[in-house]
Amino acid sequence: MANTAEAPGAPPQDERVKELSTFRKMMIRPELGAIAGTILVFLLFLSIARDTGMFSPEGIMTWSTVSAQFVIIAVGACLLMIAGEFDLSVGSMIGFAGIVIAITSVSWGWPVWMSIITAFILAMAIGALNGYLVIKTGLPSFIVTLAFLYILRGLTIFGAIFTTQKTIIGGVKDVAQGDWLAPLFGGTVFTGLFQWFADLGWIDTFSRGSRIGQPIVDGVPMLIIWAIILLIGGHILLTRTRFGNWIYASGGDAQAARYAGVPVNRVKITMFMFTAFCATVFATCQVMEFGSAAADRGLLKEFEAIISVVIGGALLTGGYGSVVGAALGALIFGVVQQGLFFAGVESSLFRVFLGIILLLAVILNTYIRRIITGEK
Amino acid sequence: MGEPIIQMRNIEKHFGSVIALAGVSLDVVAGECHCLLGDNGAGKSTFIKTMSGVHKPTKGEIFFEGKPLHFNRPRDAISAGIATVYQDLAMIPLMSVSRNFFMGNEPLKKIAGISFFDHEFANRVTMEEMRKMGINLRGPDQAVGTLSGGERQTVAIARAVHFGAKILILDEPTSALGVRQTANVLATVDRVRNEGIAVVFITHNVRHAMAVGDRYTVLNRGKTLGTAIRDEITPEELQDMMAGGQELAKLEGSLGGTV
Structure with missing residues (x-):
């Protein structure tokens, strides 16, 4: 038989390989659940909250800003989850990075740019430590980062009280005046454009007070710019680069990836560091906006990030997901939170809503994923 | 038969006090399918992991294209042209x-x-x-998850060949497959061999080995019982060597030679 087994030539079309219609092909994608959810949520609020100012320039800016916050941490959580790991210390990391900036700049008098860079270096070093411990001990990242959720929060509160006797440190805005790095996280851009919109009458202007004549929405906050940059950058990294292929492979099956020569450990540790980077971007923007840092900031943010990612179609066990989906999940999160506020719905119902959306999106996502990947 | 592309001489591998391999020799020639047979625990996996750079041999020498060779990492073996297709870890289904x-x-x-x-x-x-x-x-x-087990093995083999494998190690590629899929994988092995690639085919199924093998080496309890050439050995003899003789002979009577 050995010598008679002929190589089959170009095979005829297999009768069991179904041709998919173009429409079905377009529909069957990881983000479908999130796309459907986004449309649903917008339709809902367009019908119940159209006259409440939710879709006026200020209203749009409010929910965009809140959504952008979620996007920033969701992009990090998404890539890490696809690489097969979790980070539950994101929320504590946000509080930690904020306090580091405030203590070093306000209490110790460092230049703000140095404080910001220090916060990034410390946070990313802790991210690397998270990753290193997960790789070296072989423990689930759930446990390792849960430990850091407590360690970091405790250290943050201790550090704030030890140096300033307070858990909220203000005055960052004053010391950030004239700093070259701070505007990258604070400020707004396209202010000229928005002034022009106001002159055209598209945006309302202040009619009283010190800012009379200025538009109510004076530009796009840097927070939103960061969200867009991270979203596009994360999406390109995941889908269009070699490293992106390694991220999928590391989360899909770490051992198979290692056999194929993928540096799985390096990929995972880098993703832990990237998650910490995203948390620090969030923290810095928040500190610059409020002009203060508080030791309890970022509470529960890790779960909000993970929920956004899961609504966005990522698989909790790794190897599958989409950055665009995660960003849409974050948008749903922000719009629902702010929309219920605009619609005057009792705020406790937000969680009910969120739970229902989470459940529906995940059921739909599981169904889609089974079609795509042939999972049983 | 030409020069061996890889020669493994008296390979020993000890894990602590356990002697997994007690002096195994084997050589593989380009364009042949060399079957490595053995029952579970015979040391097949340890042996191929030594060949693919996962384990370092405790004793013994490896010659690759006539030169002595030391692998430190699987990556070294891959870049030398030794590709391994593992049974379950060939592909990522998602x-x-x-x-x-x-x-x-x-x-x-x-x-x-x-x-x-x-x-x-x-x-x-x-x-x-x-x-x-x-x-x-x-x-x-x-997605690979939508392919059958045989197709996944075939994709993995195609991948190894495409990236210039000179030696292709297949770790029990047919053990979890149905009849048709097995036939497809065996046909693929045959095609790859005809392209001049040395194939090391690990199996405990004598019939699969007889279908594509040129030479057969049987491992039993960490030792080799010698290498046999096709046509010089019968499936029954191979079966006996794998099982180490007696017990299977008794069983075979009642099973009608179907093992």
Whole structure:
């Protein structure tokens, strides 16, 4: 038989390989659940909250800003989850990075740019430590980062009280005046454009007070710019680069990836560091906006990030997901939170809503994923 | 028969006090299918892991293309041209065929100085290679999870061949497969051998070994019982050597030689 087994030539079309219609092909994608959810949520609020100012320039800016916050941490959580790991210390990391900036700049008098860079270096070093411990001990990242959720929060509160006797440190805005790095996280851009919109009458202007004549929405906050940059950058990294292929492979099956020569450990540790980077971007923007840092900031943010990612179609066990989906999940999160506020719905119902959306999106996502990947 | 491409001489491997391999020798020639047979626990996996650079031998020598060779990492073996296809770990089911095919060997193209994954090239090559292997794909983005077990093995073999493997080690590629899929994989092995690649085929199924093998080496309890050439040995003899003789002979009477 050995010598008679002929190589089959170009095979005829297999009768069991179904041709998919173009429409079905377009529909069957990881983000479908999130796309459907986004449309649903917008339709809902367009019908119940159209006259409440939710879709006026200020209203749009409010929910965009809140959504952008979620996007920033969701992009990090998404890539890490696809690489097969979790980070539950994101929320504590946000509080930690904020306090580091405030203590070093306000209490110790460092230049703000140095404080910001220090916060990034410390946070990313802790991210690397998270990753290193997960790789070296072989423990689930759930446990390792849960430990850091407590360690970091405790250290943050201790550090704030030890140096300033307070858990909220203000005055960052004053010391950030004239700093070259701070505007990258604070400020707004396209202010000229928005002034022009106001002159055209598209945006309302202040009619009283010190800012009379200025538009109510004076530009796009840097927070939103960061969200867009991270979203596009994360999406390109995941889908269009070699490293992106390694991220999928590391989360899909770490051992198979290692056999194929993928540096799985390096990929995972880098993703832990990237998650910490995203948390620090969030923290810095928040500190610059409020002009203060508080030791309890970022509470529960890790779960909000993970929920956004899961609504966005990522698989909790790794190897599958989409950055665009995660960003849409974050948008749903922000719009629902702010929309219920605009619609005057009792705020406790937000969680009910969120739970229902989470459940529906995940059921739909599981169904889609089974079609795509042939999972049983 | 030509010069051996790889020679393993008196390989010993000890794990603490356990002697997994007690002096195994084997050589593989380009264009042959060398079957490595043995029951569970005979040391087949340890032996091929030594060959593919996962384990370092405790004693013994490895010659690759006539020169002594020391692997420190699996990566060294891969770059030398020794590719291993593991039974369950060949592919990542959640990823597309094209992404799997180029995993660890991603083609790059530069746009504005930044390296990007060249999907166009990867997709084209994947479709071409799959067509050669007789696998129908809906598209290069079809997930590996939608392929059958035999097709996954075939994709993994095609991948190894495409990336220039000189020696292809197949770790029980047929043990979890149905009849038709097994036939497909065996046909693939035959085609690869005919391209001049040395194939090391690990199995405990004598019939699969007889179907494609040129030479047979049987391992039993960490020792080799010698290498036999096709036509000089019968399936029954191979079976006996694998089982170490007696017990199976008794069983075989009641099973009618179907093991």
